[in-house]
Amino acid sequence: MNTSTGPAERRTHTEQGIERKQQLLDAAAVLFSSKGYANTRIADICAAAGVAKGLVYWYFPTKEELFAELVRSMRLQLRRAQAAAMDPEADPLTRIRQGTEASVVFMAEHRAYFALLDVERSQDELSGRGSDVADVLREGSDVYATDVVRLVRDAQRQGLVPDGDPQLYAVGVLGVVSSFSHALRNGSLDVDVDELAAFVGGWVMRALAGETVAR
Amino acid sequence: MNTSTGPAERRTHTEQGIERKQQLLDAAAVLFSSKGYANTRIADICAAAGVAKGLVYWYFPTKEELFAELVRSMRLQLRRAQAAAMDPEADPLTRIRQGTEASVVFMAEHRAYFALLDVERSQDELSGRGSDVADVLREGSDVYATDVVRLVRDAQRQGLVPDGDPQLYAVGVLGVVSSFSHALRNGSLDVDVDELAAFVGGWVMRALAGETVAR
DNA sequence: CACCCGCTTGACCGTCGGGTCAAGGCGACG
DNA sequence: CGTCGCCTTGACCCGACGGTCAAGCGGGTG
Incomplete structure (x- = not known):
């Protein structure tokens, strides 16, 4: 858990991690722009990217x-x-x-x-x-x-x-x-x-x- | 429940009813435009108009x-x-x-x-x-x-x-x-x-x- | 091989909020 | 005065969805 109220909990990412994060961003971009922010569920993004839901929260708060x-x-x-x-x-x-x-x-x-x-x-x-x-x-x-x-x-x-x-x-x-x-x-x-x-x-x-x- | 798939269930409104409906529309307009559609709760509209929540569904489906x-x-x-x-x-x-x-x-x-x-x-x-x-x-x-x-x-x-x-x-x-x-x-x-x-x-x-x- | 750590999973939780409903007031009309 | 139908209430229901978590995997390092 992040005890500091500071800017953000920095995470170190491997090559693969950065790639995966980008995949999520890409999937999100497509969905957000086609269905809108509110109508895009986290689950949708994960489905599109082919990963489990929890993973989003590894990369984004x-x-x-x-x-x-x-x-x-x-x-x-x-x-x-x-x-x-x-x-x-x-x-x-x-x-x-x-x-x-x-x-x-x-x-x-x-x-x-x-x-x-x-x-x-x-x-x-x-x-x-x-x-x-x-x-x-x-x-x-x-x-x-x-x-x-x-x-x-x-x-x-x-x-x-x-x-x-x-x-x-x-x-x-x-x-x-x-x-x-x-x-x-x-x-x-x-x-x-x-x-x-x-x-x-x-x-x-x-x-x-x-x-x-x-x- | 509305069994007909038709256009809409028409309701007859009294003078007062029409007025009340307009009050709701006005309140909604203010809230929608200041907080946005998604961020405006039905409850907010009712609070602003000073009526109970259920009433909205008397006037709007x-x-x-x-x-x-x-x-x-x-x-x-x-x-x-x-x-x-x-x-x-x-x-x-x-x-x-x-x-x-x-x-x-x-x-x-x-x-x-x-x-x-x-x-x-x-x-x-x-x-x-x-x-x-x-x-x-x-x-x-x-x-x-x-x-x-x-x-x-x-x-x-x-x-x-x-x-x-x-x-x-x-x-x-x-x-x-x-x-x-x-x-x-x-x-x-x-x-x-x-x-x-x-x-x-x-x-x-x-x-x-x-x-x-x-x- | 043992251990660490980045990564991945999916069941689970809690809340939020749209929509429902049974009950009751209140004015009009016979 | 009865009753009918418009109107009003607020407690309640329930599905949806953002976010959590304990568990496990796998590659790299000593």
């Missing part, structure tokens, strides 16, 4: 923590993909488009996984108040937001984007990516991924910097 | 059905607000903006209620497959989509919006409204509602019809 770990790992991957796609030399507006398009592609490539960020959106559903997971989630969403806000500010400074609350622009950018993600997944949208990415990229560019003829 | 009824009524209200805001004489693009702005305002005025549509977005969370509620929800989202698609088509026919899959444009429009709704609710966005509505309206206009200088 709770179901919530398992979920949190998934989200963390997703976020890491996504941010890596974004960073890789953004040309550090380019102007901020271009960087936003690159990041946006990369996100769309990434999301399409990892539909099952990425659905989690959708669930994340309805955090309320999970965080019955004061849940530690709620913090992880909320904190994480902000990362993207502040990122985009910074880019928008830079763009405004360079006259690429009209004045206005950068926060608002950021919400728009992030929201549209999330929306198309959602639509692509459970939606009637069957378009080529690259095509979609280009569309979303264009959409964001116009929304940020476009000009309408008249009101 | 199940918790899910109670939720579905809320969603239905929300949707009705929203559509009314949209319809009222759209000038039937105006061009489709303008109508889209009017509908968009009306949605934002409506959503702000009914934050508590409107949060439900957010939950709706994460239907997966609720619909453990084959749930009747899933159908209600899915079917309903399509209403907006086809509406917007039609408007976009009209706009394209008039050369107001460039060619391209209208479905994609529609997803963008609906998504952005939903995103700002979400951000306004649990977010750090504290802006004037009308200001926000105007921003979103402008955003959508630019995204639909705007022109970027160069790629």
Whole structure:
């Protein structure tokens, strides 16, 4: 038993252990994103992974923590993909488009996984108040937001984007990516991924910097 | 017990009964949108409404059905607000903006209620497959989509919006409204509602019809 | 071979919460 | 005043599911 109230009881894992843990994460990802967090039983995950129920609790303290770990790992991957796609030399507006398009592609490539960020959106559903997971989630969403806000500010400074609350622009950018993600997944949208990415990229560019003829 | 497999067991309600039912719906709306569907117990709703638990089942067959009824009524209200805001004489693009702005305002005025549509977005969370509620929800989202698609088509026919899959444009429009709704609710966005509505309206206009200088 | 330790099992437990039900009030109507 | 049917109550039921645990396995090390 873990007497310390500290962060977490660290366990040492063998090669095989790490692999097994990943299997569980993979199985959970598929199930969570297809049936939702609440409708996925621990038993389901175990069945999918072909192991006994107790084993989950060897690798994860709770179901919530398992979920949190998934989200963390997703976020890491996504941010890596974004960073890789953004040309550090380019102007901020271009960087936003690159990041946006990369996100769309990434999301399409990892539909099952990425659905989690959708669930994340309805955090309320999970965080019955004061849940530690709620913090992880909320904190994480902000990362993207502040990122985009910074880019928008830079763009405004360079006259690429009209004045206005950068926060608002950021919400728009992030929201549209999330929306198309959602639509692509459970939606009637069957378009080529690259095509979609280009569309979303264009959409964001116009929304940020476009000009309408008249009101 | 309801022997018929038919639609539903109709109950006759007195004046008072209808009122009581509405009280329950109101209480449920507040709780669902603040704590989420899964985290709201039937008992909570009853406590909030100041009635005994059994009473819920006098007015609603199940918790899910109670939720579905809320969603239905929300949707009705929203559509009314949209319809009222759209000038039937105006061009489709303008109508889209009017509908968009009306949605934002409506959503702000009914934050508590409107949060439900957010939950709706994460239907997966609720619909453990084959749930009747899933159908209600899915079917309903399509209403907006086809509406917007039609408007976009009209706009394209008039050369107001460039060619391209209208479905994609529609997803963008609906998504952005939903995103700002979400951000306004649990977010750090504290802006004037009308200001926000105007921003979103402008955003959508630019995204639909705007022109970027160069790629 | 003996021992340790990471790993695996599946029966079991406790709680939580949706849904039921028998009983009773209360107003309307004959 | 009787009775009918809408409404209200709260104790109770029970299945579901997250989490526990005692037991056992197997490979690596001394």
